[in-house]
Structures are given as structure tokens and as C-alpha cells.
Amino acid sequence: MAYSVTPTRTSIAASRIALGALLRRDLLVLRKNFGEFVGRTLMQPLLLVFVFLYVFPKIGQGIGGGSSNAGRGESAFATVLVPGVVAISIMFQGIQSVAVQLSQEFGFTREIEDRVQAPCPLWLVAVARVLSGATQGLISAVIVFPIASVVHAKGVHANLSFHWWIVLTLIPLTCIAMTSLGLLLGTTFEPRNIGLMFGFVVLPLVFLGGTYYQWTRLAPVKIGGFHWLQTLVLINPLIYVAEGMRAALTTTSHMHLYIIYPVVIGFVVIFLALGLRNFRRRVLS
């Protein structure tokens, strides 16, 4: 078999094996750097809930529609914020584990050059990264949620309740949507432009992504009769992720699920299609 000039496997068999190996490699790297992974996953959510749900109530900073009525406003805000924080951490996995990684592998470590010689189609190399990134998103949701729901001042309570079938379907789906977004961003931005990506893409997505407020609450922002902000943020995928997390983890009002599911699936398709096209263009000449 040594130096044989005929392939030993069909394309499909070889691809299946390669996909398995690519995923194993990514998971090994995750295991090796698990401490670092947990650290960067937890930092932002911890700061958010600490400031908003602990410090603000302590210092009497009004948030959640008034500080006078004995923690009621804060609790309502906590109920809105905790799912929002889970949404943010899912999104950041997409950015960190896919976009930033890929951008570096393309731009300066050139690791991608070798990975695309794997005996499988190019798109599968990209999809493998999306899948392993999504796994990391899932793990981060699982570790962020309990922490986000316990850090708060006395008297502040997030009203949480699990809707299991939504949790089990929507969280994986949103993880894939966010890592697909990561694929698109990572194949678009050169490593030296990563700062631009954070400034002009990631920050606007986060601040206008409905993580600190419900989408329905944006209605009062209008010019004439036009709810411009509420309409504008509809192009932001994070809105649907945050609202979806509210549907999955709380009993507060949220966008209808029959809007959330199809739209998130639509984003997966769009991000994957554009991301894979970019990936192919970057690899082949």
C-alpha cells in the first residue's frame, strides 16, 4: 500500500474520517486551554451581572423602570438581562473560537494551508470549525447561565424557568448561527483589521442586540410615527438570539417563536453560504 497511486477510500469515506479528526483536534485544543476558555467566557458576563444586578441596586442607580418600588424593577431587569448575557456569551464564542482563530490561521500562522490538504472537500474543513465552535458556544451557555443567575444584590431575583424543548433546540441552533457568523467575519477580516471588526461589527451587534432590553420595549423610540430603531435592529441576528433565550429561560414576554426559529435558520443559511464562499476564495486561486 505504500506509495500506492490509487486512493484507498472513496471521497465520502475519507471525508467522514477527516471531519472526525478535525473535530477531535479542535476539542483537544479546547481541553488543553480549558482554563483560559472558561476565563474569557466568564469575564464579560460576570462583569455585566455584577455591575447591573449587584452594584446598581446597591448604589440606588435606577434601572429597569424605577428604583423606588423595592426591587421589583431590578428583578424585572434581571429577568431580561440574564438571558441576554447568555446570548452574548454564545455570540462571543462565535467571534472568539471561529472568527478570530480563522482570521489568524489565514493571515499569519498559515495553518489553514495545511488543513485544506485534508482528504475532504474544502467546505467541510470550514464546517468542522463551525461545529467545534458551536460546541464551545454550548459549553459557554451552560457555564454562564448558572453564574449569571446567582450574582445579584439582595432582593433582586431573575424570574427564570426552563422551557426544555426550546432550550434543547434553540440553544444549539443559535450556537451554529453565531459560529457561522464567525466564519463569515473570520474569512472577511485580515488579522490586522480585527480591531475594526470589533469596533464596527461586534460592538454595534452587542449594544443593539437586545441583550439589555426586550425588543418590544424599543417601540417608544420613533421619529414621527416610525419605530425606526425597532425596525433597524431587526437586521441584527443577536436580537433573535437574545429574544430566543428569553423564550427558553424565562417567562417574560418575547418575540414570537415562529419568527425566531425561521429567522435564525435563515441567518445560518446566509452566513454559511457567504462564509463558505469567502473561505473558498481565500483558499483557492
Add this chain to the structure above:
Amino acid sequence: MIGHKQKMVDNNQIGDSSEQVIRTVELSKTYPQMDVPAVDKLNLEVGKGEIFGLLGPNGAGKTTTAGMLTTRVIPTAGQAFIGGINVRKHPTLVKQLIGVVSQQNTLDRSLTVRENLYYHGLLFGMGVKESARVADELLEKFHLGSWGKKSVFALSGGMAQRLMVARAIFHSPAVLFMDEPTAGLDPQSRLALWEILQGLNSEGQTILLTTHYMEEADQLCNRVAIMDHGQILALDSPVNLKKSIGADAILTVRVEGDPLGLIEVLKLSIDGVSASREIEGGVEIQVSETEKLLPRVINLAESNGISILDISLAETTLETVFINLTGKELRD
């Protein structure tokens, strides 16, 4: 594990023509927005067991050719086959058959030295145990045994290159592609790599390498294709290529004043001058008769009132062949 193949003296015989590993038919690539093709109607056949060299200056089209054979560059015309499989149509099958070492360091920075090999094995369908065994074997063979657990950041350039070669041949590819394998290596690491490649070849590994070092092509390759502007100008064994220019040696003479006069004098009085050209401050002459050549040249120059600053006689090289073919030097 692998049958040894005698390295033959007559390099023309190398490569079992009944088993082509690489074949290209009018293979061409014109990059978008370029008006001249980077590779122009290339016809090439590489047989099993050969070390085949693409030799050419910067921009000759070597990397583009290797890229088309390794599925990375999409040809604009013509076909390429690895082991009879159309590269364009079945890239996934072809990737099972090739090993690639690229010009840059593409090692996986997140993995250790040994893991770089081990996961490559898994990628190509080896079992966990077999992959671990081959990884350890290759670490020893490539003198990286004590580096297995280290990060790849710890490796020197030469060691990183060796690890990339080990990784590329891990799955016993039908052909190993190497783009400028020794560019940027110090002379010692270069020699070490040449030895490794010769060793692999003697075990039967087919290798296609690109280079712009004529010594590398000369020392290492069974056959060499000299490329420029995307075309093959000559293709043969290094020995035959050098024979083809009909000269045994290169005489270089530096003189005071105008060197052209000397060329005329030498052409008239010395037999076997096949070509000559002016170089900075002197002349370079291809000669086939070297018997007592130096004293004769010195005498001739003196009697014609030309004073010689420096004179030397060297064997012809592939560089000479290239100069004859293109009128320019390989290295600029």
C-alpha cells in the same frame, strides 16, 4: 517496510514510465487581471520513484504549477492528473494521494510536535494506535525524538521544516510536493534536508520539488525541468542538461579595460569556445578543451597587451544551461 530501490547512475532510466504519478496536458493558468499566463501549456510526466525538480527564477510559475497539482490553484486550461485521477474533477481523491510541504511554516501552533504528526494520521484515516506508532517512528527518523512533547514554537527553522516533511509523508503519499524546501535554511539544515529527501527517495518516495537553487536541482533531482515565464525550456537529467550545452567548463577572466577585445582573441586562438558573454569587468567563456587552458590564456592576453586581474576555471552548472537558454542569470 519499503523495498529499496537502487539509485541509478543514468538518470534517464529513473521513473518507471509504466506508472506515471504526475501527468499534465497543456496545463495553463492565467491569474485574473493578468495578461500573461503564469503557467503556459505545460506538458509534464513524472514517473514513480523520481525526484523531479522545477527549476526557475522568481515568477517562473513553479508555485503555480505545484498549486495546480495540489488542488489549490484552479487551472484556466488543460488538465492535471495524479495517478491517473483528474485533479480538477476529483480533488478529494487526489488529496489522499499527495503530501504537501508549503513554503511557509504551516505547523499547527496549538499542538505539540508529536500531536502535529498524530492528528495528521487520524486525518488520513489511520487508527489511533497505528498513528501513535508511526508518529514515534517518524520523530526518531527525523531526529526530533526528544522534541515530541514540546510546542512547535520551540523548533528552529530547520527542525520545523523536517517536521513538516515528516507530516507530509505520514500517510505514505504517492507523491510528495515541496515548494522551495530549503529557501531560508542555513547551509547545514539544507544539507540535512537533502539527506532526508534522498533517504525517502531511496525507499521509493516520489518527490516533486520547486527550487531556484541550481545546486539543489543538480544534487538532488533525477530530472529537472528548467522553467521561465510559465514554460519549460528544457527537461532532462542534470547530467544531460549540462552536456547539452557542449562545453565542459566555464572560463572567467577579469581584465583591466575593455574585455571585448579578449573575447575576439580567445575565439581566434583557442579551440572549443562555444559561447561567450560579457560580465562585469570581464568575460565568461564556455570551453570544451581545458588542457593547459589557463597558461595559454594568460600568454595570449599578455602578447595582446591585455592585463589580467583574475582568472578562473569552473565546471559547467545548471546556471550555465539557464543562461544559455534565456540569456539571463538564474539569480538576480
